[in-house]
Amino acid sequence: MQPLRLLADIGGTNIRLAWQASPTGPMNDTRVLPCAQFPTVDAALAAYLRDVGIATPREAAFGIANPVTGDAVRMTNHSWSFSQRAVQEAFGFERLVVINDFTALALSLPLLTPDLLRQVGGGDAVAGAAIALVGPGTGLGVSGLVFPMGSRHGVPLSGEGGHVSLAAQNARETDLLAILQERYGHVSAERAVCGAGLVDLYHAVRRLQGQGGAEVDSPAQVTDLALQQQDALALEALELFCGFLGNVAGNLALTLGARGGVFIGGGIVPRLGDWFDRSPFRERFEAKGRFQGYLAGIPCWVIDASATPALYGASRALDM
Template sequence: MPTLHDTDNSMAFPILIGDIGGTNARFAILMDANAEPKQFPILATADFPTIDEAIQTGVLDKTSLQPRSAILAVAGPIKGDLIDLTNSDWVIEPHAMIRGLGFETIMVINDFEAQALAAASLGPEHLEKIGGGEIRPGASRVVVGPGTGLGVAGLVHARHTWFPVPGEGGHIDIGPRTQRDYELFPLYEPIEGRISAEQLLCGRGLMNIYHAIAEANGTEPVATTPSEVTSHGLDRSDPAAVEAIELFVTYLGRVAGDLAMVFMARGGVFLAGGIAQKIIPALNEPRFRAAFEDKAPHSAILRTIPTFVITHPLAALSGLAAYARTPARFGVSTQGRRWKA
């Protein structure tokens, strides 16, 4: 049962599409190129020992449809026939999945590749603009998504085709700039001796910031989860949570601006994931764009680059559906990532 290394991106309908994150898994079935995806309830990855069992129990047992193909977007690098998820115990074994679940073809891509596909295909009704700047058609784009981790992907347009560029941009270094930063950075929990962007810009990163603020202030933490920090910060009922959200937004602006320069993303920077959607009021305050644009000597360029929050509740699935309908529109590599019965 060889892995395909071809350039034929077409897959047989019906197609199961899945967005597999560290915490949740989202699935839908696309009947044909003109249909809207049939969505299924969101599954918690911790509730199932394997992805195969989650698909069988959470999808196939709940429908008479039998997908012939599957396109799965996963949080983690895709190397070989055993694909470990970065923030989950699930392991994807495409050959075993074909045998056990009856698929003819399986394709696996990076989860933020799927978010990049969404950034190329979502309409304005699913985007909340933050600050100034305008999209330059055909220009590069960037997707940044704080969630269970910090996902990053680029999107490059050439030859009438969108090429998603996955990577591990969430693990770049981030350092102090202000006096308050210099007080807090020694208190942030590092990873192997350094502070990466992901150590601050994800769910546990928000807790990292919050606990450092409480320690610096000599106060006891009130919130115990990222959602509590978010809610207390937005309603201003906990001063440490208020500052945590302010710093989170500032650091996100800095990192988003850095990535905009890396890709010269004149097509826009798109913030994905549930955290960004929840903190839109904080992102709309001046500090996010101020941090994004504070990139001397290139601040004038950054001021022309628009930033958006993706508000579609299932953006990655939307991106996968767009790819499944018209794969020729996207330059998604299948080499080493496509398996056939």
């Protein structure tokens, strides 16, 4: 009999949990819990196991929004920190695998069915070519899959591409990034292309316009102002957000040679619906001078966030 598996996708805002009875079995009792409700990751795991009423699984795999470089894990966009060894001992796991959440998501990409994807421009993917992955949520996740020497099994990339420096492409963006630089010093891609970044872009636009607009403190408020109320300042902020995302995604596609396509994860873009397809994203994705034609053929897909694909990627990590 195969051991039960506990799987977790740990973001800066929510932790998603499920369990499997076998490596190829369905996800059972999927739950989404706010991280802020629990003082530690141990407390969240224990609450889930009590709620679903199963014996503690023998194996566990976590994807977490953070670099994983050793036993100690300290989250970038949340207060949780823990020792992998201590968690394994506390729960009695025979095996525990902890990887970056976008590494887990990258591992799930070959499993995604067409109904979980919406294509935004480009042509057909090239079989065997590298695949890129980028996704704004609480932070900005970046990963991908490469297929060495014609292998059918993609090798996931584990990096922190969300923290590369963000470049302006026109005078307006230069002025906006200067405002972010006043606040943060280094302006990484994540400073603009994430939930908090969208709020910062909106306030930067307000400042350049001599204020006006509304006071907001969440990305949902900005998107509501833009898409429901057609507020001009919020619309500009959202267009800037999508343009910057397109710039970052295009850079990633060029870096990896991602003719296998670019996948867009995270929780923000799926909520924009068809508006995202008309946003500056695709134009800025392709706006790379002499390589515009190269990028024009690369398909981009928005992943349906409700599918919790990173949990399947975490499960795959147990089999590698």
